[in-house]
Amino acid sequence: MATSRNEPASSSTIIMSKLTDISAFLRSYLASDEVKEASPRITLEMTNTIERRQLVAKILSTLFGVGVSFALTYIAVKWMTNAMDPTGKEKKKAQQRAREMLKRLGVTNVNLTDYELCIASNLVDPVAMKTVWDEIGGLEEVVESIKETVIFPFRRADLFSTSSLIQAPKGVLLYGPPGCGKTMIARATAKAAGARFINLQISSLVDKWYGESQKRAEAVFTLALKLQPVIIFIDEIDSFLRSRSSSDHEATAMIKTQFMSFWDGLITDPSCKVMIIGATNRPEDVDAAILRRMPCMFKIGMPGRQQRSEILSIILANEEIADIDYPLLGEKTEGFSGSDLKEACRIAAINTVHEFIQKGKSQYGNQYMDRMTGRIRNLTMADVEYGVDKVRESKRTIKDSISMMQLD
Numbered sequence: 001m002a003t004s005r006n007e008p009a010s011s012s013t014i015i016m017s018k019l020t021d022i023s024a025f026l027r028s029y030l031a032s033d034e035v036k037e038a039s040p041r042i043t044l045e046m047t048n049t050i051e052r053r054q055l056v057a058k059i060l061s062t063l064f065g066v067g068v069s070f071a072l073t074y075i076a077v078k079w080m081t082n083a084m085d086p087t088g089k090e091k092k093k094a095q096q097r098a099r100e101m102l103k104r105l106g107v108t109n110v111n112l113t114d115y116e117l118c119i120a121s122n123l124v125d126p127v128a129m130k131t132v133w134d135e136i137g138g139l140e141e142v143v144e145s146i147k148e149t150v151i152f153p154f155r156r157a158d159l160f161s162t163s164s165l166i167q168a169p170k171g172v173l174l175y176g177p178p179g180c181g182k183t184m185i186a187r188a189t190a191k192a193a194g195a196r197f198i199n200l201q202i203s204s205l206v207d208k209w210y211g212e213s214q215k216r217a218e219a220v221f222t223l224a225l226k227l228q229p230v231i232i233f234i235d236e237i238d239s240f241l242r243s244r245s246s247s248d249h250e251a252t253a254m255i256k257t258q259f260m261s262f263w264d265g266l267i268t269d270p271s272c273k274v275m276i277i278g279a280t281n282r283p284e285d286v287d288a289a290i291l292r293r294m295p296c297m298f299k300i301g302m303p304g305r306q307q308r309s310e311i312l313s314i315i316l317a318n319e320e321i322a323d324i325d326y327p328l329l330g331e332k333t334e335g336f337s338g339s340d341l342k343e344a345c346r347i348a349a350i351n352t353v354h355e356f357i358q359k360g361k362s363q364y365g366n367q368y369m370d371r372m373t374g375r376i377r378n379l380t381m382a383d384v385e386y387g388v389d390k391v392r393e394s395k396r397t398i399k400d401s402i403s404m405m406q407l408d
């Protein structure tokens with residue numbers, strides 16, 4: 001049914017006409033210059049956003065890939081290095097030992113590199129640093145001289161700050177036959193000087209990787225400087241720093257050269273409290289350049305008769321003894337070093353224990369360990385003489401074997 005012109009329009013007709021208007025407006029708007037100009041920009045922005053997201057995703061995935069491959073390479077290289085380096089575990093153990101030692105020494109606020117930690121495993125436990133001057137017999141003159149020329153300027157550097165001539169030596173050489181007290185003196189010196197003691201084992205400098213040994217040689221000095229006051233003790237210094245020769249391995253020669261240059265660093269720094277004490281039985285084999293760096297040299301010779309009596313009385317001071325004729329023992333021990341005397345006393349003491357056990361065995365058979373009572377008798381002159389004879393015998397055997405080997 002048709003609607004008359006005057007009839008009011010229905011709501012659906014109105015909506016339809018409005019929609020037609022809106023659509024016409026949109027069509028004309030989209031066709032306008034304004035929209036034509038804006039549309040590429042909008043399209044570009046949208047494209048840029050999408051591309052940027054894709055780029056970021058790509059970068060992230062690349063980074064992730066690189067990270068993973070780095071981690072895998074690191075693990076593989078580490079595994080291979082560990083597999084190829086059988087000393088790796090030892091190094092770790094040495095570092096662990098060093099950490100424990102540093103704790104005992106009360107060193108807590110010092111950062112150490114891995115190389116320094118390896119060297120720190122050579123630090124001597126202060127509890128083991130018992131050696132005091134009273135325990136060293138027959139070397140009063142040397143000891144007095146060390147006190148004056150080494151320990152006093154080391155401890156009282158403040159008194160010598162203005163003088164370039166009087167300073168604590170940065171190198172000291174103790175030389176003489178084996179077993180006569182060089183190590184004891186070095187330890188007692190460190191104790192009296194109030195210094196930490198690094199008993200440098202040359203094996204801890206050796207690493208089969210090229211360049212590592214040099215780094216460890218450097219670490220000896222950097223560690224000492226961090227922990228000063230420090231005394232670095234090198235026993236048998238001749239075997240490490242012997243006269244350089246053309247037959248030296250290149251790496252060995254480099255370690256020596258480097259060692260000397262770091263040593264020079266100590267010498268030129270008057271305020272540093274680091275000293276190297278070397279000990280040797282063969283001073284003639286020590287490199288001349290090293291000897292120059294050790295201006296203080298002390299001969300620790302074989303003890304004489306009087307000195308041997310003194311050493312024996314020190315060694316037996318804390319033992320239960322009966323009748324000991326020290327002057328006579330001094331006479332009977334011609335050619336004995338301090339360590340020979342100690343060995344003779346050890347054998348003497350073991351002799352009394354052996355006798356005690358024999359008595360127990362005859363009384364209780366195999367049950368002697370649990371059933372024996374009483375006490376081990378005091379050490380007598382006869383025991384020590386027995387020990388002296390045994391040591392002399394073994395010295396003779398060693399001497400014979402050496403001459404036989406030389407003949408061969």
Ligand SMILES: Nc1ncnc2c1ncn2[C@@H]1O[C@H](COP(=O)(O)OP(=O)(O)OP(=O)(O)O)[C@@H](O)[C@H]1O
Nearest residue numbers: 135136137178179180181182183184311338339342
């Ligand atoms: N003068 C001494 N007084 C007391 N004991 C001594 C003396 N000399 C040596 N001894 C005894 O001998 C042991 C070994 O001495 P020490 O290690 O100091 O000798 P060394 O000269 O360093 O020997 P080496 O050259 O073989 O290293 C000491 O632990 C100590 O028991």
